[in-house]
Structure formats: C-alpha cells, structure tokens
Amino acid sequence: MTRNRSMSAKNILLQATMAVSLGLFTVGFAAASPTDDILAGYATEASALDSSFDGFSAERGRTLFVTEFGTGKEDTPACTTCHTNDPTQLGETRAGKSIDPMAASINLERYFELKQVEKWFGRNCKSVIGRECTPIEKGDFITFMLTL
Amino acid sequence: MAQPRLLLRYTLVMAALILTTACSDNRVRPSAPIELPDEIVEEECGACHQVFQFQMLPGVAWEAITNDLENHFGEDASLDDETVEHIQQYLIAHSANTVRGGGKFLWGTETTQLILRISETPFWEIKHRDVVPDGGWEYGTSNSKSNCTACHDNELKGNYDKD
Numbered sequence: 001m002t003r004n005r006s007m008s009a010k011n012i013l014l015q016a017t018m019a020v021s022l023g024l025f026t027v028g029f030a031a032a033s034p035t036d037d038i039l040a041g042y043a044t045e046a047s048a049l050d051s052s053f054d055g056f057s058a059e060r061g062r063t064l065f066v067t068e069f070g071t072g073k074e075d076t077p078a079c080t081t082c083h084t085n086d087p088t089q090l091g092e093t094r095a096g097k098s099i100d101p102m103a104a105s106i107n108l109e110r111y112f113e114l115k116q117v118e119k120w121f122g123r124n125c126k127s128v129i130g131r132e133c134t135p136i137e138k139g140d141f142i143t144f145m146l147t148l
Numbered sequence: 149m150a151q152p153r154l155l156l157r158y159t160l161v162m163a164a165l166i167l168t169t170a171c172s173d174n175r176v177r178p179s180a181p182i183e184l185p186d187e188i189v190e191e192e193c194g195a196c197h198q199v200f201q202f203q204m205l206p207g208v209a210w211e212a213i214t215n216d217l218e219n220h221f222g223e224d225a226s227l228d229d230e231t232v233e234h235i236q237q238y239l240i241a242h243s244a245n246t247v248r249g250g251g252k253f254l255w256g257t258e259t260t261q262l263i264l265r266i267s268e269t270p271f272w273e274i275k276h277r278d279v280v281p282d283g284g285w286e287y288g289t290s291n292s293k294s295n296c297t298a299c300h301d302n303e304l305k306g307n308y309d310k311d
Contacts, residue, residue: 075222094222095197096295119227126224 034112035104039142041114045135053136061144064137072130079128087148103148111142189238192227197294202242203250204266206257210239213264221265221294267293 039056046053066085070077075094083091083102091099100107111117117138125133133141193199202210214236217225227235244250244257256270257263266272285293 073222073224093196095292096298097194097197123224123226126218126226 038114038117039139042135042139056139056143058144058147061140064141069129072128076127087145102145104146105148186238189235192235198297200266202239203244203247204253205244206254207240207243207245209262209264210243212262
C-alpha cells in the first residue's frame with residue numbers, strides 16, 4: 001500500500017508538471033498570434049525599404065481606409081465603397097454580396113493567413129489605388145483594424 | 149382522307165426540319181448534369197458575387213474571363229496561377245457547351261463578338277425583355293444585373309424556369 005501511495009504521489013507530481021508545461025507551451029504560442037506574425041513580416045519588409053520606419057500607425061491606417069483615391073478602377077474609389085465607413089459593419093460588393101466586417105474584434109480570423117491577406121491587399125489596392133500597397137500601408141491598415 | 153394525308157405531310161416536314169437542324173449542329177450536345185461547384189470555385193467566385201451557373205456562358209467566354217482576372221468587370225480579381233488554372237478547367241468543363249440546359253445560352257453567341265456577361269447573351273436578353281418592370285433593376289440591395297437572387301430565389305439549383 002505504501003508503495004502504491006508513493007507511486008500515485010509521483011504520478012500526481014508528474015501529471016502536474018506536464019499540465020504546467022503544457023500550459024506554458026500554449027501561452028507561449030498564444031502570445032505570437034498569426035496576425036502578429038503577419039505584422040512582423042510587413043515590419044521587416046518596411047524596414048528594408050525605409051530605414052527610418054518606426055512602427056505601424058493605426059491613424060495612418062484609418063486615413064488609408066477612408067481616403068477617396070480615385071486612382072484605381074472607376075467603380076471603387078475608396079475602401080469604403082464596399083466596406084462602408086464603419087469597419088464593424090457588414091459591407092457589400094458591387095455585385096450585391098455581403099462582406100464580413102473588417103474590424104479585428106469581430107473578425108480576427110481575417111488576418112490569420114498571409115496568403116489570404118496578400119490576396120485581398122493585392123486585388124483591392126490595385127482596384128482602389130491603382131497600384132500595390134506598400135508594406136507600411138498594409139501594416140498600418142491591419143493595425144487600424146486591430147484597434148476596432 | 150385529306151386530313152390524315154395532311155398530318156403525314158406535316159409530320160414528314162417537321163421530321164426533316166428537325167433532322168436538318170440536328171445534322172447541321174456540329175456543337176457537342178450539352179448533356180452533362182448540372183453540378184454544384186467544387187470548393188475552390190465556390191470560395192473564390194463566391195467571395196464577391198453569387199456563383200453563377202456555368203452553363204450560362206460558352207467555354208470560350210469562361211476561358212477569356214479567367215485569363216483576365218486583373219480586369220474583372222471593373223475590379224481586380226487576380227489569383228495565383230494554380231488557382232486560376234483549377235477554376236478555368238472547371239468552368240470550361242461545366243460551360244454551356246457541355247452542361248444540359250446550356251444550349252440555349254449558346255444561341256447567337258457564335259456569330260457575334262465574344263460575350264463575357266451572362267446578361268448580354270441573346271437568350272438572357274430575350275428572357276428579361278419586357279418582363280422586368282420599370283425600376284426593376286433597382287430591386288433588392290444591389291442595382292446590378294449580376295444580383296440574380298434579388299428576384300430569383302432558386303439560383304443554387306440552376307433552374308430559373310418557374311420564377
């Protein structure tokens with residue numbers, strides 16, 4: 001019996017250690033979300049292009065979002081053409097399809113996959129501005145959406 | 149006696165007409181059943197607009213559309229090459245040339261310049277002429293002819309006949 005009790009005490013200790021380790025492991029991963037990774041990537045690109053780059057700005061991102069460029073495709077002069085002025089609300093494509101809100105608080109998964117993020121920046125920057133967005137613009141945009 | 153003979157003559161004439169039409173038609177007869185699109189097609193096309201019935205445009209039109217996604221009816225809808233290739237092959241395989249019910253969408257498309265909008269095919273125009281009342285294109289949330297579901301509620305089944 002003594003031996004058994006000692007074994008179970010060891011087991012409990014072992015299980016507790018494993019649980020704590022697993023917890024720390026999970027916290028460690030949670031700290032660097034996929035969105036953080038995407039932003040870090042854009043920050044690296046931004047620094048490479050401009051040595052004076054000192055971080056993304058939600059305010060610049062807001063300006064990007066609401067500016068009427070009119071330099072891209074005729075029917076889409078601004079992001080707000082389809083996404084509306086309120087990123088927490090549903091948008092609508094020109095063909096009548098609903099667009100999920102852009103605000104990260106409502107739809108964080110939108111900024112999880114680099115391939116998806118790049119696809120939409122690639123298309124929509126060209127549709128709205130008429131050129132690719134810079135890494136700074138992309139980072140600013142996401143930073144703005146993370147504040148909402 | 150005159151009547152049965154007339155009927156016979158009428159039948160023969162009709163049969164000859166049908167045969168002539170059938171023989172002169174060198175297109176592949178559309179026969180494949182309507183299918184719902186695959187996951188990639190549904191996700192990519194359906195991100196911006198309803199997933200249109202592919203049997204409503206000829207394969208050559210789908211080929212041209214998917215070859216120029218950078219200029220997609222006023223927007224940039226570009227995709228990576230691999231995804232474009234997948235979608236293009238799917239659309240061509242399920243176009244008006246191959247899918248049952250698509251034949252009527254080929255009417256008049258072979259003699260004119262390439263039509264890229266379903267709403268500009270002769271069949272679509274005939275079906276909507278004098279049917280949509282004044283202001284009808286403003287019905288629903290979008291004033292666009294690409295928003296079929298504003299008026300048709302069964303678009304996923306691909307059967308608009310009973311609307």
